[in-house]
Amino acid sequence: MNRSCWALGIRKRKLKNRLRGILHPPDEYYGKLHGRLTISFRLGASVIIMQKRDYYEVLGVSRDADANEIKKAYRKLAMQYHPDRNPGNKEAEDLFKESAEAYEVLRDTEKRQIYDRFGHQGLEGTGFHGFSGFEDIFSSFGDIFEDFFGFGSRRGRTSARSGASLRYDLEITLEEAFNGKEEEIVFKKNVVCEECAGSGAKPGTEPQVCPTCQGRGQVIRSQGFFQISTTCPTCRGEGRIVTDPCEACRGLGKVNRERSITLKIPAGVDEGSQLRLRGEGEPGEHGGPPGDLFVVIHVRSHPFFSRNGEHLYCEVPISFVQAALGDSLQIPVLDEGKEESIEIPKGTQPGDTLTLVDRGMPTLRGHGRGDMYVKLNVTIPKRMNQRQKELLQEFAELEGEKVTQKAKSFWKKITQ
Ligand SMILES: [Zn+2]
Numbered sequence: 398m399n400r401s402c403w404a405l406g407i408r409k410r411k412l413k414n415r416l417r418g419i420l421h422p423p424d425e426y427y428g429k430l431h432g433r434l435t436i437s438f439r440l441g442a443s444v445i446i447m448q449k450r451d452y453y454e455v456l457g458v459s460r461d462a463d464a465n466e467i468k469k470a471y472r473k474l475a476m477q478y479h480p481d482r483n484p485g486n487k488e489a490e491d492l493f494k495e496s497a498e499a500y501e502v503l504r505d506t507e508k509r510q511i512y513d514r515f516g517h518q519g520l521e522g523t524g525f526h527g528f529s530g531f532e533d534i535f536s537s538f539g540d541i542f543e544d545f546f547g548f549g550s551r552r553g554r555t556s557a558r559s560g561a562s563l564r565y566d567l568e569i570t571l572e573e574a575f576n577g578k579e580e581e582i583v584f585k586k587n588v589v590c591e592e593c594a595g596s597g598a599k600p601g602t603e604p605q606v607c608p609t610c611q612g613r614g615q616v617i618r619s620q621g622f623f624q625i626s627t628t629c630p631t632c633r634g635e636g637r638i639v640t641d642p643c644e645a646c647r648g649l650g651k652v653n654r655e656r657s658i659t660l661k662i663p664a665g666v667d668e669g670s671q672l673r674l675r676g677e678g679e680p681g682e683h684g685g686p687p688g689d690l691f692v693v694i695h696v697r698s699h700p701f702f703s704r705n706g707e708h709l710y711c712e713v714p715i716s717f718v719q720a721a722l723g724d725s726l727q728i729p730v731l732d733e734g735k736e737e738s739i740e741i742p743k744g745t746q747p748g749d750t751l752t753l754v755d756r757g758m759p760t761l762r763g764h765g766r767g768d769m770y771v772k773l774n775v776t777i778p779k780r781m782n783q784r785q786k787e788l789l790q791e792f793a794e795l796e797g798e799k800v801t802q803k804a805k806s807f808w809k810k811i812t813q
């Protein structure tokens with residue numbers, strides 16, 4: 398398209414407005430008017446008058462360019478004017494189509510020879526008429542875009558969207574967090590409808606190209622000198638509409654189903670740990686990947702142990718005699734059926750804490766464990782029999798001197 402054609406802006410628009418009322422072609426096509434002037438109609442929405450440019454000029458290559466050069470040149474332009482990068486930009490759209498048409502001719506030895514000898518008119522004699530729209534271009538040159546966008550040809554104006562991610566809250570016990578476990582979880586999620594394979598159309602029928610936007614998903618309105626591109630109200634931007642909906646999914650293309658998954662909960666999970674199950678979320682749209690399922694772990698509080706990260710804490714009551722004389726004890730641990738023996742040293746004071754290295758929670762990294770802290774609570778008996786009282790009194794008499802001395806020096810210290 399040459400510059401002078403854009404300078405026709407205002408006149409072009411007036412012509413377009415006049416044409417809008419009378420034109421209702423089924424799809425875009427090129428109709429030849431007199432001489433080298435061709436006119437493109439697209440559902441009354443926009444009409445561009447253009448003088449066809451030389452295909453070599455369009456791609457910016459020399460007349461003796463080889464296939465590789467031509468492909469490279471086209472790729473560059475296609476990326477530059479790709480509709481995903483230029484949403485609603487009519488000029489980019491036209492340049493995108495123009496370069497696709499040039500490439501279509503120059504990549505084909507036979508078409509290129511005809512064009513070299515007879516120009517645009519020669520090709521029209523063979524029935525060649527460029528592309529009808531984006532879909533056409535993407536289905537012809539899908540491989541060109543694949544390298545760049547990481548996915549295949551786009552269909553219409555609807556681009557791939559990944560599915561929504563889901564969350565599942567799972568409560569487990571501290572023992573289960575310690576040992577790890579397999580758990581079957583059952584939840585509901587949308588899956589692609591088996592009846593219509595997700596199209597939403599009744600089996601045997603297909604979604605139709607939206608008549609309002611001709612599959613583009615966008616409609617262009619003119620307001621004075623401006624063109625405003627908005628999402629098509631008929632198809633909500635999908636480019637297609639279902640006229641005969643699938644009964645199983647009522648045209649949605651998805652159905653809500655129960656799904657059960659056996660989950661491997663690794664040893665060491667903590668409150669708030671998240672397990673991510675890739676692809677177990679809702680299905681994607683237009684070929685997009687499905688979302689993920691996040692299982693959020695909640696660990697029930699334990700009657701004996703509390704936890705901070707990989708360390709475990711517990712409190713053990715001991716008698717004042719055990720504290721004074723020392724003892725060895727068995728305490729329950731989180732390994733089912735196992736016990737841990739602890740040594741209470743002689744002269745243990747109330748609140749003293751024993752550290753059992755490597756006896757805490759397993760780490761999620763899979764090696765090593767945290768520590769276990771055992772706080773010793775010394776209990777004083779509230780009731781004693783006569784014999785016990787006598788023995789303690791005897792004990793006190795033996796200790797008497799020391800106790801009094803200790804108390805004296807204590808009071809001395811704090812009153813000085
Ligand atoms: Zn269905």
Ligand SMILES: [Zn+2]
Nearest residue numbers: 607610629632
């Ligand atoms: Zn539409």
